[in-house]
Amino acid sequence: MLFKEIIGQFDVKKRLIQSVKERRISHAQLFLGPEGSGKLALAIAYAQYISCTDRQEEDSCGICPSCIKYQKLIHPDLHFFYPIAPTQKFPKPISSNFLPEWRTALINSNYYLNLNEWYDEIGLENKQGIINANDCNEIIKKVSLKPYESEFKIVIIWIVEKLFHAAAPKLLKNFEEPPEKTLFILISENRHQILNTILSRTQLVNIPKISDEPLENYLSSKFSNIPNIKSITAIANGNYKAAQRLIEEFEDEKTNFETFRNWMLNCYNSKTIDINKFVDETSKIGREKQKALLSYSIRIFRDCVLMHYGNSSLVKQEQEMKNFLSKFYIFVNPSNILSINEEFNKSIFHIERNVNSKLVFMDLSLKMCNLLKIK
Template sequence: MRFDQVLGHERPLGIIRTHLEHNRLRGAYIFSGPEGIGKKMVAKIIAQEINCLEDAPPCQTCGSCIKTEKEQHPDVHLIQHGEAQIKIEDIREILRQASFRPYEGQAKIFIIDNAHKLNPEAANSLLKVLEEPPKDVLFILVTHKPQNIIKTVLSRCKVIRFTPLVRSRLEEILVKNYALERTGAHFLAYYAEGRLGLALRLKDTALLKEKNKIFDAFIFSPKPLDREIMGQSKEELQESLNILASWFRDIYLLKCGLSEKEAIHLDRFADLQKTLPRFSFKHLDEIMFTLSESSLYLEKNINSKLLLHNLGAQLWKA
């Protein structure tokens, strides 16, 4: 992919391009912004652009571009441990690699994904190299929780903020570029809150069907929330809680005068309106609170049966 093929992110890409044109894209950057909006993808395009062997980078066909794409370039290092901690051993290896000159590219590039997962020891060790980054080295720290990165590290980095797409624009993109039908595109764009990557990840899942199954089972008549429909695994349960939260978000905002087309569940608009009179703002506040509390408890592996029981009682309390 090239910068001109990236959808959205005009402002951050503008800054990056200027730095690239003036050969100033060195040292340390933080790419911050919600998950699933393409921060890491942009970091990889930068790596291709810097080390491309052709005149019009990134050509995507030269050896360097291909190796970067396949994550096999000796000068491009991706540190991605998912939700696990980034430890001092990882940083020691980075420091060792950074001390060498680039093997074949113009610069050595270290992309540290989920940089908020640096443990304090690792962050302090990284700080040393950020204070005086070697020439021809670029660090890109990717994060959706910059507040969890220690201030001394933050202050050594240029922070570039990425924001989601406007939801209506994402809906259009999903229809035009990904051939999704309108109802599904609308739901995904609004449910994913404008995050293209997340919408694309969700588009091939059963989410659209599942969400209506949950509403049909639990929203219209009092019935205990069971795992049969809410899901067996922790991840499925979490998604179901998110789906319920999005339903009550719609009700809350419709009560505040939100326009119909801004509803996440536009396909169930008649049902939203039908259930709307049942909930006061106070009750909705309590439900939203219980839902977010349930998510936290689920994280901590608290008994999910009890959790669903409490939530069900909250939904149907008089």
């Protein structure tokens, strides 16, 4: 991963590069930032820059043996640890059991991976992942060895707030006084969920939201066929993952429309067999697409309210959707819109927290059976 491949974050990149040039590399650093800010990508680019044998002024060379191994995520001195959970294949798992899936997930997400995507990649379904005691032992074992090729051995712990609290004390001494030529990079999205004993032993590197200009430029170059990139950038509010979801919504507009229309018709008519079929199918599409469908639905309900108050000109939809809304909007009114909006937002919240998606969509569907009949 090269620094130039990361969206924006120019000040952070400059500080990281400068720390290497001045030989001021703190042995335990905490990269703290919101979802979609690029903190994992920055950590990998930083590690690659440290290990590069022909560093350039503002980036790794990208072509030395070390850089090539980093780009393939196979460098022997780079170690990843991340939230996992027991599976049928690995009843007592360690992170390295899932290394092929980790590499695939990183590349597929352009190094902007989030927890839901990771859980979907390794098939955790309704389980919550943790960085377990076995992995803590693995970390201690890895850092006790000398580097194989590079000057430093680098341990990246992704979503450190998922570190199993009872096992955390095993690592504290290593964070405070690591073996020689060892660098820990901890990555987090929520400072308040990190143990204070870890916070006090790490140097904080704040990763802010991505600025609008570099995010808009990146999206415009990568998704030239998508209109309203400026609006998507504004709504995303510095979160590349949010921008990606909005673009996927646009690309999946036709599918989401048909799914939404059939779902609402089945709810209004209380067709339990069809609702069951919808719930089964939706439970298999992955959390990100589930959230996208729910977000899309909220947008449609907003359009219904606009039409209810005679503001049809503000509804920006394809003609087929407008035809449907002209008949459907009367079922979304001041008496039920707040409850509908609350239930859909609550469902997004539950999906993000890994609640069983079948239960979430079944509960929501049954509530919609009643809410759509309120006049």
